[in-house]
Amino acid sequence: xxxxxxxxxxxxxxxxxxxxxxxxxxxxxxxxxxxxxxxxxxxxxxxxxxxxxxxxxxxxxxxxxxxxxxxxxxxxxxxxxxxxxxxxxxxxxxxxxxxxxxxxxxxxxxxxxxxxxxxxxxxxxxxxxxxxxxxxxxxxxxxxxxxxxxxxxxxxxxxxxxxxxxxxxxxxxxxxxxxxxxxxxxxxxxxxxxxxxxxxxxxxxxxxxxxxxxxxxxxxxx
Amino acid sequence: xxxxxxxxxxxxxxxxxxxxxxxxxxxxxxxxxxxxxxxxxxxxxxxxxxxxxxxxxxxxxxxxxxxxxxxxxxxxxxxxxxxxxxxxxxxxxxxxxxxxxxxxxxxxxxxx
Numbered sequence: 001x002x003x004x005x006x007x008x009x010x011x012x013x014x015x016x017x018x019x020x021x022x023x024x025x026x027x028x029x030x031x032x033x034x035x036x037x038x039x040x041x042x043x044x045x046x047x048x049x050x051x052x053x054x055x056x057x058x059x060x061x062x063x064x065x066x067x068x069x070x071x072x073x074x075x076x077x078x079x080x081x082x083x084x085x086x087x088x089x090x091x092x093x094x095x096x097x098x099x100x101x102x103x104x105x106x107x108x109x110x111x112x113x114x115x116x117x118x119x120x121x122x123x124x125x126x127x128x129x130x131x132x133x134x135x136x137x138x139x140x141x142x143x144x145x146x147x148x149x150x151x152x153x154x155x156x157x158x159x160x161x162x163x164x165x166x167x168x169x170x171x172x173x174x175x176x177x178x179x180x181x182x183x184x185x186x187x188x189x190x191x192x193x194x195x196x197x198x199x200x201x202x203x204x205x206x207x208x209x210x211x212x213x214x215x216x217x218x219x220x221x222x
Numbered sequence: 223x224x225x226x227x228x229x230x231x232x233x234x235x236x237x238x239x240x241x242x243x244x245x246x247x248x249x250x251x252x253x254x255x256x257x258x259x260x261x262x263x264x265x266x267x268x269x270x271x272x273x274x275x276x277x278x279x280x281x282x283x284x285x286x287x288x289x290x291x292x293x294x295x296x297x298x299x300x301x302x303x304x305x306x307x308x309x310x311x312x313x314x315x316x317x318x319x320x321x322x323x324x325x326x327x328x329x330x331x332x333x334x
Binding site: 008009010040043044047048050051052054055 | 243244245248249251252287290291292293329330
């Protein structure tokens, strides 16, 4: 899932300063699962904004609404009938959702309430961790299912580096060395011979270096 | 026991403090209350195992939210007492009332 963190209330309030009528838009997908921008978080943020404005004696009207997804226009169009009643849209979706809402409502100011951070997994209730950087050319078949791009602080393709100590990374003593994880996993799988193979220099053009990416499946187009 | 406690304390009954969602506490502040405290069972004595411990964490979280909002973390507290501790219940009601009175009325209410 895409993992995000909510911005501080202070930052959100400063963005909202000129506005009184706010449409607060949540998303039922990734940001709901990582407890950042789902229906519950929309409720909490709306309450915080109302309390803060009431404290300062400033009026505010907030409509809370959570879409199934903010990355599909069919869902975004569900707010068309009432979006015009509000001065600003404050979105709690990931960066993709926020931008798509802004694209679909071109005359509306759309503000971000979250900082989108990484593609990750739920380690346990309330704990999420990064697993993928969407580099566009997966090498997990070579590295025992552990990603050297996302799990190694240097994204080394042939590691570990000299900063690996007792299985931990020099960047942070709590952080597992990605390459130690790869070696351990290859050992478990009886595939240590793969570790002997030098992984060639990576082509980064399928990653962000080739500019914004797009995927088209002609057979699915209407 | 016929114990007395301050009449400003209004009780909202829930089956377990584990039922108390962050939003319930925030809504109370939106309605203009000056303070909120949760009276949960003693730690380790929860019938639902962890309800009071979850409530304790949520109260801590709401404290950070109230600080952000500017109402102050001190307006929400978690207390633990058994259903047999009527004396403690009255004592906590007085303690919390004094604490909130010292903080003054909620700025949210003042502006209403």
